Amino acid sequence: MAPSKAMLMIIALALGLTGCKVTTSDSHHYPDSDDFVSGLFYDARDTGRHYPASAWSLTTYTEVCRNEPLYFETDSGRVRVYGSPAYSETSFRAAASELERRIDGVLSRFQLRWSDFVEDRSSAASYPRQVIGCLSPEVPHSEFVSASLAAVAFNPYFGQWPYETGQIVAHELAHFVQENLSRYDASYSLLPYWFAEGQSVVVAGDPIAPVYQHYDYDPLWDVTPIDAGNTPYRFEHYGLAYRYLEKANGALAMTVLLEMMQLLDWDGGFHGEVSTGESRAFVEAFNSAGLVDHRNNYLSFQRFRSDYHDLLNSSY
Known part of the structure; x- marks a missing residue:
């Protein structure tokens, strides 16, 4: 099986929480x-x-x-x-x-x-x-x-x-x-890889792909590190996908989404994954958080995943 x-x-x-991309230079800093x-x-x-x-x-x-x-x-x-x-x-x-x-x-x-x-x-x-x-x-x-x-x-x-x-x-x-x-007591991350990395990219101020380059990569297919290829610029596209959500809904809405996931994990009725591989807790929280697209229309996770490029294409 x-x-x-x-x-x-x-x-x-x-092997490591998210397989983060880290770009470091050969120069080192030595603070006093x-x-x-x-x-x-x-x-x-x-x-x-x-x-x-x-x-x-x-x-x-x-x-x-x-x-x-x-x-x-x-x-x-x-x-x-x-x-x-x-x-x-x-x-x-x-x-x-x-x-x-x-x-x-x-x-x-x-x-x-x-x-x-x-x-x-x-x-x-x-x-x-x-x-x-x-x-x-x-x-x-x-x-x-x-x-x-x-x-x-x-x-x-x-x-x-x-x-x-x-x-x-x-x-x-x-x-x-x-x-x-x-997560409340789940033994593994409930976040899709692209979301976890994309949010961290935005929070840290890492490079983000220009919106007009959205067709260069399909970030939402990278549900786990195993799904991701070796394309180095994929992290910039994770940031682009996450930033679309945050720009339309605000940073606080993204935090509420995380907290809703923890509540669902505590409730215990949303274990396992949906057919596309994401945790049920993430998808249920996403759909229940009242998120909207850039035109202020309700945005379900299923529509975000299936219409991602159309949404990005019409957002600039």
């Missing part, structure tokens, strides 16, 4: 340590605040910190970064500083404040009042940062961090926020 779409999603997620946010190092064996242990809410990149008791916590208490004592103090502080400084800006793109995020965050996530980081040797330099439901993993070697650090961290924090808002 062929594996279900859900199983394929789980396999893909085990005086620019790092303040905080202290702790040992979980003393505090009892151990790294998240639920393997299904982690990925290959983020689960490596499960047995690491050392962590750095910012003075605000919002960010913790776990990792091996073999890594430099600078790496801990730099990762914590990036998460602390970027999270509010990312949340603002979702029309949320920190207190809203804490309240709305998935019940399955450990430490709802913290963003958890992990210094992970599994994260290659080519990716640098990778997010999961429970944590955000960083390449642990600060000297290899790219110049585009802030933009990459914002992109991955967008994934972190998405996953925490869109």
